[in-house]
Amino acid sequence: MFVVTAVDPGTGARAGCLVGFATQTSIEPFRFLVCLSRRNRTYRVARAATVLAVHVLDEEQRELAALFGERTGDEVDKFARCSWRPGPEDVPLLTDARRHLVGRVLERTELGDHIGFLLDPVDVRAGAGTAPLTFRSLPAMEPGHESG
Structure with a gap:
């Protein structure tokens, strides 16, 4: 499981969500594909983003996974509830x-x-x-937005 974060360079809006669909797509040049549901706020912010950050969570980071998987940025400022710093092009990096x-x-x-x-x-x-942290090791969660 991964947490993807994004920032809209025009508005400064930040967003992040838990994702399960991601993979390496090429060796040379190295490329990585991450998939975002059209329904969630992270996708709406990522439409304008020039970079995305993909974070690998460890098994002991289930609370962080729950924050980004169960809560929606439409209702909660997730970044006020975790530690982060600005990365390249101000994309939020979870410390x-x-x-x-x-x-x-x-x-x-x-x-x-x-x-x-x-x-x-x-x-x-x-x-x-x-x-x-893997899909199988995640506790049962209620997503912040419906899938699909």
Whole structure:
């Protein structure tokens, strides 16, 4: 599981959400694809974003996963409830996430009820961590927005 964060460079609006659809798409050049539901606020902010940050959560970060998976930025300022710092182009970087990838958005592709954002990495932090949080290790959650 990943948390994707974005900032709209025109308005400064920040957003972030828990995502399960993400994958490496190319070795040379390295490319990464992350998919955002059209229904959530992060997608609406990411439409104008030039970069996105993809954070790898560790198993002990279930509360952070719940914050970004169960709460919607339409109702709650998630960044007031966690520790973060501005990264490249002011994209929010979660300071508790030991691993992240910040990528320049190269393409946006319609993929059913999600939009795929193809990223060209510009900043990668691969710090040591515990086992990554996976879909199977997540507790039951009620999403901030319906999927699809």
